[in-house]
Amino acid sequence: MSKVEWYLDFVDLDYTPGRDELIVEYYFEPNGVSPEEAAGRIASESSIGTWTTLWKLPDMAKRSMAKVFSLEKSGEGYIAKIAYPLTLFEEGNLVQLFSAIAGNIFGMKALKNLRLLDFHPPYEYLRHFKGPQYGVKGIREFMGIEDRPLTATVPKPKMGWSVDEYAEIAYELWSGGIDLLKDDENFTSFPFNRFEERVRKLYAVRDRVEAETGETKEYLINITGPAHVMEKRAQLVAAEGGQYIMIDIVVVGWSALQYMREVAEDLGLAIHAHRAMHAAFTRNPRHGISMFVLAKAARMVGVDQIHTGTAVGKMAGDYEEVKRINGFLLSEWEHIKPIFPVASGGLHPGLMPELIRLFGRDLVIQVGGGVMGHPDGPRAGAKALRDAIEAAIEGVSLEEKAKESPELKKALEKWGYLKPK
Numbered sequence: 480m481s482k483v484e485w486y487l488d489f490v491d492l493d494y495t496p497g498r499d500e501l502i503v504e505y506y507f508e509p510n511g512v513s514p515e516e517a518a519g520r521i522a523s524e525s526s527i528g529t530w531t532t533l534w535k536l537p538d539m540a541k542r543s544m545a546k547v548f549s550l551e552k553s554g555e556g557y558i559a560k561i562a563y564p565l566t567l568f569e570e571g572n573l574v575q576l577f578s579a580i581a582g583n584i585f586g587m588k589a590l591k592n593l594r595l596l597d598f599h600p601p602y603e604y605l606r607h608f609k610g611p612q613y614g615v616k617g618i619r620e621f622m623g624i625e626d627r628p629l630t631a632t633v634p635k636p637k638m639g640w641s642v643d644e645y646a647e648i649a650y651e652l653w654s655g656g657i658d659l660l661k662d663d664e665n666f667t668s669f670p671f672n673r674f675e676e677r678v679r680k681l682y683a684v685r686d687r688v689e690a691e692t693g694e695t696k697e698y699l700i701n702i703t704g705p706a707h708v709m710e711k712r713a714q715l716v717a718a719e720g721g722q723y724i725m726i727d728i729v730v731v732g733w734s735a736l737q738y739m740r741e742v743a744e745d746l747g748l749a750i751h752a753h754r755a756m757h758a759a760f761t762r763n764p765r766h767g768i769s770m771f772v773l774a775k776a777a778r779m780v781g782v783d784q785i786h787t788g789t790a791v792g793k794m795a796g797d798y799e800e801v802k803r804i805n806g807f808l809l810s811e812w813e814h815i816k817p818i819f820p821v822a823s824g825g826l827h828p829g830l831m832p833e834l835i836r837l838f839g840r841d842l843v844i845q846v847g848g849g850v851m852g853h854p855d856g857p858r859a860g861a862k863a864l865r866d867a868i869e870a871a872i873e874g875v876s877l878e879e880k881a882k883e884s885p886e887l888k889k890a891l892e893k894w895g896y897l898k899p900k
Protein backbone atom coordinates (compact mmCIF):
# COMPACT_ATOMS: atom_id res chain seq x y z
CA MET A 480 0.00 0.00 0.00
CA SER A 481 1.41 3.43 -0.90
CA LYS A 482 2.49 5.88 1.84
CA VAL A 483 -0.43 8.11 2.93
CA GLU A 484 1.38 10.79 4.97
CA TRP A 485 4.77 12.53 4.53
CA TYR A 486 4.95 14.89 7.51
CA LEU A 487 8.17 13.25 8.78
CA ASP A 488 9.84 14.20 5.48
CA PHE A 489 9.91 17.74 6.94
CA VAL A 490 11.91 16.65 10.01
CA ASP A 491 15.73 16.31 9.93
CA LEU A 492 17.31 16.82 13.34
CA ASP A 493 20.82 16.45 11.83
CA TYR A 494 20.20 19.31 9.41
CA THR A 495 22.24 22.54 9.67
CA PRO A 496 20.36 25.51 8.16
CA GLY A 497 22.03 27.64 5.49
CA ARG A 498 22.72 31.37 5.93
CA ASP A 499 19.93 32.12 3.43
CA GLU A 500 17.18 30.40 5.31
CA LEU A 501 14.61 32.07 7.53
CA ILE A 502 14.49 30.40 10.94
CA VAL A 503 11.30 30.26 13.00
CA GLU A 504 10.88 29.16 16.63
CA TYR A 505 7.59 27.62 17.74
CA TYR A 506 6.32 26.30 21.05
CA PHE A 507 3.77 23.50 20.60
CA GLU A 508 1.86 20.79 22.40
CA PRO A 509 1.06 17.67 20.30
CA ASN A 510 -2.50 16.34 20.31
CA GLY A 511 -2.47 12.56 19.91
CA VAL A 512 0.62 12.38 17.67
CA SER A 513 4.37 12.19 18.43
CA PRO A 514 6.37 15.42 18.82
CA GLU A 515 8.17 14.69 15.56
CA GLU A 516 4.88 14.12 13.74
CA ALA A 517 3.46 17.35 15.20
CA ALA A 518 6.55 19.41 14.32
CA GLY A 519 6.55 17.89 10.84
CA ARG A 520 3.00 19.09 10.39
CA ILE A 521 3.97 22.64 11.37
CA ALA A 522 6.85 22.66 8.88
CA SER A 523 4.81 21.02 6.13
CA GLU A 524 1.63 23.05 6.37
CA SER A 525 3.53 26.36 6.71
CA SER A 526 5.65 25.64 3.62
CA ILE A 527 4.52 23.40 0.74
CA GLY A 528 2.88 20.29 2.21
CA THR A 529 -0.56 18.87 3.01
CA TRP A 530 -2.07 15.87 4.88
CA THR A 531 -1.41 13.20 2.23
CA THR A 532 1.24 12.26 -0.34
CA LEU A 533 0.77 13.92 -3.74
CA TRP A 534 0.80 12.71 -7.34
CA LYS A 535 3.89 14.82 -8.20
CA LEU A 536 6.20 17.46 -6.64
CA PRO A 537 7.69 20.13 -8.90
CA ASP A 538 11.39 20.82 -8.25
CA MET A 539 10.69 24.26 -6.80
CA ALA A 540 8.37 22.69 -4.24
CA LYS A 541 11.03 20.12 -3.25
CA ARG A 542 13.57 22.93 -2.85
CA SER A 543 11.10 24.92 -0.78
CA MET A 544 10.35 22.29 1.86
CA ALA A 545 10.80 23.66 5.37
CA LYS A 546 12.83 21.50 7.79
CA VAL A 547 12.50 20.96 11.51
CA PHE A 548 16.15 20.93 12.58
CA SER A 549 15.77 21.22 16.36
CA LEU A 550 13.22 19.79 18.80
CA GLU A 551 13.45 20.30 22.58
CA LYS A 552 11.13 19.51 25.48
CA SER A 553 9.82 22.65 27.16
CA GLY A 554 7.40 22.55 30.07
CA GLU A 555 4.27 20.70 28.95
CA GLY A 556 5.30 21.03 25.31
CA TYR A 557 8.20 21.33 22.89
CA ILE A 558 10.15 24.02 21.11
CA ALA A 559 10.79 23.41 17.44
CA LYS A 560 13.19 25.36 15.25
CA ILE A 561 12.33 25.26 11.57
CA ALA A 562 14.40 26.41 8.58
CA TYR A 563 12.49 27.92 5.64
CA PRO A 564 14.15 28.34 2.21
CA LEU A 565 13.65 31.91 0.92
CA THR A 566 12.09 30.51 -2.24
CA LEU A 567 8.95 30.30 -0.11
CA PHE A 568 8.68 34.04 0.42
CA GLU A 569 7.89 37.01 -1.80
CA GLU A 570 10.45 39.81 -1.44
CA GLY A 571 9.26 42.61 0.84
CA ASN A 572 5.79 41.13 1.39
CA LEU A 573 5.31 40.75 5.16
CA VAL A 574 1.66 39.86 4.70
CA GLN A 575 2.64 36.76 2.71
CA LEU A 576 5.23 35.78 5.31
CA PHE A 577 2.55 35.70 8.01
CA SER A 578 0.20 33.74 5.76
CA ALA A 579 2.89 31.05 5.80
CA ILE A 580 4.49 31.05 9.27
CA ALA A 581 1.37 32.30 11.14
CA GLY A 582 -1.36 30.85 8.90
CA ASN A 583 -3.33 27.61 8.88
CA ILE A 584 -1.02 25.89 11.37
CA PHE A 585 -2.79 27.48 14.36
CA GLY A 586 -5.94 25.56 13.48
CA MET A 587 -4.56 22.01 13.14
CA LYS A 588 -6.29 19.20 15.16
CA ALA A 589 -2.90 17.52 15.75
CA LEU A 590 -1.78 20.50 17.89
CA LYS A 591 -3.32 21.25 21.29
CA ASN A 592 -1.46 24.57 21.40
CA LEU A 593 0.93 26.41 19.09
CA ARG A 594 2.81 29.65 19.68
CA LEU A 595 5.01 31.56 17.25
CA LEU A 596 7.88 32.67 19.55
CA ASP A 597 10.40 34.32 17.19
CA PHE A 598 11.57 34.53 13.59
CA HIS A 599 15.06 35.26 12.26
CA PRO A 600 15.09 36.69 8.71
CA PRO A 601 18.49 36.45 6.98
CA TYR A 602 19.87 39.63 5.37
CA GLU A 603 18.82 38.35 1.96
CA TYR A 604 15.20 38.64 3.16
CA LEU A 605 15.59 41.66 5.48
CA ARG A 606 17.15 43.87 2.79
CA HIS A 607 13.75 44.21 1.08
CA PHE A 608 12.39 46.13 4.08
CA LYS A 609 13.14 49.76 4.78
CA GLY A 610 12.56 49.78 8.50
CA PRO A 611 11.74 53.06 10.26
CA GLN A 612 12.15 56.44 8.61
CA TYR A 613 13.28 58.14 11.83
CA GLY A 614 13.71 55.71 14.71
CA VAL A 615 15.16 56.83 18.05
CA LYS A 616 17.83 59.08 16.56
CA GLY A 617 15.58 60.84 14.05
CA ILE A 618 12.81 61.42 16.60
CA ARG A 619 15.23 62.79 19.20
CA GLU A 620 16.54 65.14 16.49
CA PHE A 621 13.18 66.55 15.36
CA MET A 622 11.91 66.75 18.97
CA GLY A 623 15.13 68.39 20.17
CA ILE A 624 15.27 66.01 23.16
CA GLU A 625 18.71 64.50 23.69
CA ASP A 626 18.54 61.89 26.39
CA ARG A 627 15.50 62.07 28.65
CA PRO A 628 12.39 59.97 27.97
CA LEU A 629 9.72 61.59 25.80
CA THR A 630 6.38 62.20 27.49
CA ALA A 631 2.96 61.67 25.93
CA THR A 632 -0.58 62.11 27.25
CA VAL A 633 -4.03 61.06 26.08
CA PRO A 634 -6.61 63.74 27.16
CA LYS A 635 -8.77 61.17 29.02
CA PRO A 636 -11.55 60.25 28.96
CA LYS A 637 -10.97 58.34 25.72
CA MET A 638 -13.57 60.43 23.88
CA GLY A 639 -16.35 62.97 24.40
CA TRP A 640 -14.51 66.30 24.15
CA SER A 641 -15.47 68.74 21.38
CA VAL A 642 -12.60 69.97 19.18
CA ASP A 643 -12.43 73.29 21.04
CA GLU A 644 -12.36 71.57 24.45
CA TYR A 645 -9.71 69.13 23.14
CA ALA A 646 -7.63 72.06 21.84
CA GLU A 647 -7.87 73.81 25.22
CA ILE A 648 -6.69 70.69 27.05
CA ALA A 649 -3.88 70.23 24.54
CA TYR A 650 -2.76 73.79 25.26
CA GLU A 651 -2.68 73.02 28.99
CA LEU A 652 -0.86 69.70 28.58
CA TRP A 653 1.78 71.01 26.18
CA SER A 654 2.27 74.17 28.29
CA GLY A 655 2.64 72.01 31.40
CA GLY A 656 5.52 70.13 29.73
CA ILE A 657 4.06 67.20 27.78
CA ASP A 658 6.00 66.61 24.54
CA LEU A 659 3.43 64.56 22.63
CA LEU A 660 -0.34 64.87 22.72
CA LYS A 661 -1.86 61.47 21.89
CA ASP A 662 -5.27 60.40 20.65
CA ASP A 663 -6.72 57.26 22.20
CA GLU A 664 -6.78 54.05 20.15
CA ASN A 665 -10.55 54.26 19.53
CA PHE A 666 -10.63 58.02 18.98
CA THR A 667 -10.85 58.87 15.25
CA SER A 668 -13.59 61.14 13.82
CA PHE A 669 -17.11 61.72 15.14
CA PRO A 670 -19.92 64.25 14.68
CA PHE A 671 -18.86 65.90 17.96
CA ASN A 672 -15.19 65.92 17.02
CA ARG A 673 -14.32 65.72 13.31
CA PHE A 674 -10.78 64.79 12.27
CA GLU A 675 -10.53 67.57 9.68
CA GLU A 676 -11.47 70.31 12.20
CA ARG A 677 -9.22 68.76 14.83
CA VAL A 678 -6.21 68.80 12.48
CA ARG A 679 -6.69 72.49 11.70
CA LYS A 680 -7.16 73.62 15.32
CA LEU A 681 -4.69 71.41 17.18
CA TYR A 682 -1.61 72.26 15.06
CA ALA A 683 -2.39 75.98 15.48
CA VAL A 684 -2.36 75.43 19.25
CA ARG A 685 0.86 73.44 18.95
CA ASP A 686 2.55 76.30 17.11
CA ARG A 687 1.41 78.75 19.78
CA VAL A 688 2.79 76.63 22.65
CA GLU A 689 6.09 76.08 20.82
CA ALA A 690 6.43 79.86 20.47
CA GLU A 691 5.59 80.38 24.15
CA THR A 692 7.75 77.57 25.60
CA GLY A 693 10.58 77.25 23.08
CA GLU A 694 10.05 73.48 23.27
CA THR A 695 9.10 71.30 20.29
CA LYS A 696 5.62 69.78 20.65
CA GLU A 697 3.99 67.08 18.57
CA TYR A 698 0.70 65.26 18.21
CA LEU A 699 0.27 61.48 17.89
CA ILE A 700 -2.89 61.91 15.84
CA ASN A 701 -4.87 58.73 15.29
CA ILE A 702 -5.58 58.22 11.57
CA THR A 703 -6.73 54.58 11.97
CA GLY A 704 -9.36 53.52 9.43
CA PRO A 705 -9.70 52.03 5.96
CA ALA A 706 -6.45 52.45 3.98
CA HIS A 707 -7.74 55.12 1.60
CA VAL A 708 -9.07 57.13 4.57
CA MET A 709 -5.74 56.80 6.39
CA GLU A 710 -3.91 58.10 3.32
CA LYS A 711 -6.18 61.14 3.08
CA ARG A 712 -5.77 61.85 6.79
CA ALA A 713 -1.98 61.53 6.60
CA GLN A 714 -1.95 64.06 3.75
CA LEU A 715 -3.99 66.48 5.87
CA VAL A 716 -1.59 66.08 8.79
CA ALA A 717 1.42 66.74 6.58
CA ALA A 718 -0.30 69.75 5.00
CA GLU A 719 -0.83 71.24 8.48
CA GLY A 720 2.82 70.68 9.43
CA GLY A 721 2.31 67.58 11.58
CA GLN A 722 5.30 65.26 12.12
CA TYR A 723 3.57 62.06 13.37
CA ILE A 724 0.69 59.75 12.53
CA MET A 725 -0.68 57.13 14.92
CA ILE A 726 -1.95 53.80 13.61
CA ASP A 727 -3.56 50.89 15.47
CA ILE A 728 -1.31 48.48 13.58
CA VAL A 729 -2.90 45.18 14.63
CA VAL A 730 -6.43 46.08 13.65
CA VAL A 731 -5.39 47.65 10.31
CA GLY A 732 -3.18 44.68 9.47
CA TRP A 733 0.22 44.28 7.85
CA SER A 734 -1.09 45.13 4.37
CA ALA A 735 -2.41 48.55 5.34
CA LEU A 736 0.64 49.18 7.50
CA GLN A 737 3.05 48.41 4.66
CA TYR A 738 0.98 50.73 2.47
CA MET A 739 1.01 53.55 5.02
CA ARG A 740 4.78 53.13 5.52
CA GLU A 741 5.19 54.18 1.89
CA VAL A 742 2.75 57.08 2.32
CA ALA A 743 4.57 58.20 5.48
CA GLU A 744 7.86 58.14 3.58
CA ASP A 745 6.50 60.44 0.88
CA LEU A 746 5.05 62.81 3.50
CA GLY A 747 8.01 62.67 5.93
CA LEU A 748 5.81 61.43 8.80
CA ALA A 749 6.91 59.31 11.77
CA ILE A 750 4.63 56.38 12.72
CA HIS A 751 3.44 55.80 16.29
CA ALA A 752 2.22 52.18 16.51
CA HIS A 753 -0.55 51.39 18.95
CA ARG A 754 -1.09 47.64 19.42
CA ALA A 755 -4.79 47.52 20.41
CA MET A 756 -6.11 43.89 20.03
CA HIS A 757 -2.59 42.39 20.36
CA ALA A 758 -3.43 40.64 23.61
CA ALA A 759 -6.09 38.55 21.82
CA PHE A 760 -3.17 36.48 20.47
CA THR A 761 -0.05 37.56 22.40
CA ARG A 762 -1.19 36.97 25.98
CA ASN A 763 -1.57 33.19 26.30
CA PRO A 764 2.02 31.89 26.72
CA ARG A 765 1.09 28.51 25.17
CA HIS A 766 -0.80 29.66 22.09
CA GLY A 767 -0.80 32.50 19.58
CA ILE A 768 1.96 34.88 18.54
CA SER A 769 4.42 36.51 20.95
CA MET A 770 4.56 40.28 21.36
CA PHE A 771 8.25 39.95 20.51
CA VAL A 772 7.32 38.76 16.99
CA LEU A 773 4.79 41.56 16.59
CA ALA A 774 7.31 44.22 17.66
CA LYS A 775 10.06 42.75 15.44
CA ALA A 776 7.81 42.65 12.37
CA ALA A 777 6.54 46.18 13.02
CA ARG A 778 10.12 47.47 13.26
CA MET A 779 10.94 45.69 10.01
CA VAL A 780 7.99 47.34 8.21
CA GLY A 781 9.07 50.65 9.70
CA VAL A 782 7.08 52.05 12.60
CA ASP A 783 9.15 54.56 14.60
CA GLN A 784 7.78 53.73 18.06
CA ILE A 785 5.54 50.98 19.43
CA HIS A 786 3.77 50.14 22.70
CA THR A 787 5.58 47.32 24.51
CA GLY A 788 4.40 47.42 28.13
CA THR A 789 5.44 48.75 31.55
CA ALA A 790 5.63 45.79 33.94
CA VAL A 791 4.55 48.21 36.72
CA GLY A 792 1.25 49.51 35.26
CA LYS A 793 -2.26 48.16 34.53
CA MET A 794 -1.58 46.09 31.40
CA ALA A 795 -0.29 42.48 31.30
CA GLY A 796 3.33 41.84 30.30
CA ASP A 797 6.02 41.01 32.86
CA TYR A 798 9.41 42.65 33.32
CA GLU A 799 11.36 39.89 31.52
CA GLU A 800 9.17 40.05 28.42
CA VAL A 801 9.14 43.86 28.21
CA LYS A 802 12.88 44.09 28.87
CA ARG A 803 13.64 41.62 26.07
CA ILE A 804 11.42 43.41 23.55
CA ASN A 805 12.76 46.86 24.45
CA GLY A 806 16.34 45.56 24.33
CA PHE A 807 15.79 44.27 20.81
CA LEU A 808 14.01 47.43 19.58
CA LEU A 809 16.92 49.59 20.77
CA SER A 810 19.63 47.30 19.40
CA GLU A 811 21.49 47.41 16.06
CA TRP A 812 19.83 45.30 13.31
CA GLU A 813 21.52 45.65 9.93
CA HIS A 814 20.09 48.77 8.19
CA ILE A 815 16.89 48.70 10.28
CA LYS A 816 17.07 51.68 12.69
CA PRO A 817 16.43 51.23 16.45
CA ILE A 818 12.96 52.38 17.50
CA PHE A 819 11.41 53.73 20.70
CA PRO A 820 9.53 51.40 23.02
CA VAL A 821 6.39 53.08 24.39
CA ALA A 822 5.56 52.49 28.06
CA SER A 823 1.88 53.15 28.68
CA GLY A 824 -1.05 51.97 30.77
CA GLY A 825 -1.79 52.80 34.41
CA LEU A 826 1.28 55.01 34.84
CA HIS A 827 1.49 58.08 37.08
CA PRO A 828 4.31 60.25 38.50
CA GLY A 829 4.87 57.91 41.47
CA LEU A 830 5.95 55.10 39.14
CA MET A 831 8.54 57.06 37.15
CA PRO A 832 11.64 56.23 39.23
CA GLU A 833 10.96 52.49 39.06
CA LEU A 834 9.99 52.58 35.37
CA ILE A 835 13.17 54.43 34.40
CA ARG A 836 15.32 52.23 36.66
CA LEU A 837 13.88 49.14 34.93
CA PHE A 838 13.87 50.32 31.30
CA GLY A 839 16.21 53.32 31.01
CA ARG A 840 15.69 56.65 29.30
CA ASP A 841 15.16 55.60 25.68
CA LEU A 842 11.43 55.43 26.17
CA VAL A 843 8.26 57.23 25.19
CA ILE A 844 6.25 57.36 28.42
CA GLN A 845 2.51 57.76 27.89
CA VAL A 846 0.55 58.82 30.97
CA GLY A 847 -3.18 59.43 30.45
CA GLY A 848 -5.20 58.98 33.64
CA GLY A 849 -2.03 59.65 35.67
CA VAL A 850 -1.99 63.22 34.26
CA MET A 851 -5.65 63.92 33.49
CA GLY A 852 -6.60 62.65 36.95
CA HIS A 853 -4.46 65.22 38.74
CA PRO A 854 -6.66 67.14 41.23
CA ASP A 855 -5.50 70.49 39.80
CA GLY A 856 -6.07 69.58 36.17
CA PRO A 857 -4.07 68.80 33.01
CA ARG A 858 -1.33 71.45 33.26
CA ALA A 859 -0.51 70.50 36.88
CA GLY A 860 -0.63 66.81 35.91
CA ALA A 861 1.83 67.44 33.09
CA LYS A 862 4.19 69.37 35.36
CA ALA A 863 4.05 66.66 38.03
CA LEU A 864 5.00 64.06 35.43
CA ARG A 865 7.94 66.09 34.06
CA ASP A 866 9.16 66.76 37.62
CA ALA A 867 8.93 63.08 38.54
CA ILE A 868 10.95 62.10 35.47
CA GLU A 869 13.50 64.82 36.23
CA ALA A 870 13.84 63.51 39.80
CA ALA A 871 14.37 59.97 38.50
CA ILE A 872 17.10 61.16 36.14
CA GLU A 873 18.75 63.33 38.82
CA GLY A 874 18.55 60.45 41.27
CA VAL A 875 16.67 62.43 43.92
CA SER A 876 13.64 61.02 45.74
CA LEU A 877 10.17 62.13 44.72
CA GLU A 878 9.56 63.39 48.24
CA GLU A 879 12.63 65.61 47.94
CA LYS A 880 11.51 66.88 44.50
CA ALA A 881 7.99 67.48 45.80
CA LYS A 882 9.38 70.11 48.15
CA GLU A 883 9.88 72.35 45.12
CA SER A 884 6.91 71.01 43.11
CA PRO A 885 3.44 71.40 44.62
CA GLU A 886 2.08 69.64 41.51
CA LEU A 887 4.17 66.55 42.22
CA LYS A 888 3.27 66.73 45.90
CA LYS A 889 -0.45 66.60 45.02
CA ALA A 890 0.09 63.71 42.64
CA LEU A 891 1.90 61.73 45.32
CA GLU A 892 -0.90 62.49 47.77
CA LYS A 893 -3.43 61.04 45.32
CA TRP A 894 -1.54 58.03 43.92
CA GLY A 895 1.58 57.54 46.05
CA TYR A 896 3.43 54.55 44.52
CA LEU A 897 0.29 52.64 43.64
CA LYS A 898 0.63 49.91 40.96
CA PRO A 899 -2.79 49.86 39.23
CA LYS A 900 -4.38 46.54 38.38
Ligand SMILES: O=C(O)[C@@](O)(COP(=O)(O)O)[C@H](O)[C@H](O)COP(=O)(O)O
Nearest residue numbers: 633754786794823824825826846847848
Ligand atom coordinates in the same frame (compact mmCIF):
# COMPACT_ATOMS: atom_id res chain seq x y z
O1 LIG B 1 -6.42 53.30 26.73
C1 LIG B 1 -5.48 53.05 27.52
O2 LIG B 1 -5.60 52.24 28.39
C2 LIG B 1 -4.18 53.74 27.22
O3 LIG B 1 -4.49 54.92 26.52
C3 LIG B 1 -3.48 54.07 28.53
O4 LIG B 1 -4.24 54.95 29.29
P1 LIG B 1 -3.82 55.31 30.79
O5 LIG B 1 -2.51 56.03 30.75
O6 LIG B 1 -4.93 56.20 31.28
O7 LIG B 1 -3.74 54.05 31.55
C4 LIG B 1 -3.35 52.87 26.26
O8 LIG B 1 -4.19 52.62 25.16
C5 LIG B 1 -2.83 51.58 26.82
O9 LIG B 1 -1.67 51.82 27.52
C6 LIG B 1 -2.52 50.55 25.74
O10 LIG B 1 -1.92 49.41 26.27
P2 LIG B 1 -0.45 48.98 25.87
O11 LIG B 1 0.39 50.19 26.07
O12 LIG B 1 -0.13 47.87 26.81
O13 LIG B 1 -0.50 48.56 24.46
Ligand SMILES: [Mg+2]
Nearest residue numbers: 633663664665
Ligand atom coordinates in the same frame (compact mmCIF):
# COMPACT_ATOMS: atom_id res chain seq x y z
MG1 LIG C 1 -5.60 54.06 25.00
